[in-house]
Amino acid sequence: MPSTPLCLVSELPEKTAKSYKFDDLSCFIIKYEGQVYAYLNACPHRNIELEWQENDFFDHNKDYLQCATHGALFLPHNGYCITGPCSQASLTPLTILIIDDRIHIKY
Ligand code: FES
Incomplete structure (x- = not known):
């Protein structure tokens, strides 16, 4: 399973996200309450x-992740959909490693 280096943890401010594309993988990372999380960039x-x-x-108040198409809201720390047409489904989490402050994604 390859591990791809992304940005530094210190380059990702609280409640912000960065998206990445590798070959056929579209994903994003977020920082929320000091932790970094990664998900496939695919609404369930x-x-x-x-x-x-x-x-x-993030949504307007930066409390949830939001799908722009139909407005589903997801909990940032686990990707669980709390409201919207895919309620109770979840974003697909990806495994990350942090090595010397740099975020790596495994896929
Ligand atoms: S495509 Fe995301 S809520 Fe419909």
């Missing part, structure tokens, strides 16, 4: 990317 409702603008995955 229609299997399409979530954001409406680059790196914009």
Whole structure:
């Protein structure tokens, strides 16, 4: 399983996200309450990317991750959908490693 280096933890401010594309993988990382999480960039409702603008995955209050297409809201720390057409489904988490402050994603 390859491990791909991304940005530094210190380059990812609290409650922000960055998206990445590798070959056939579209994913994003977030920082939430000091922790870094990674998910496939695919809404469980229609299997399409979530954001409406680059790196914009949080809702207006930055409490949830939001799908721009039909407004589903997901808990940032586990990707569980609390409301919307895919309620009770979840984003697909990806495994990350942090080595010397640099975030790596395994896929
Ligand atoms: S495609 Fe995400 S809520 Fe419909």
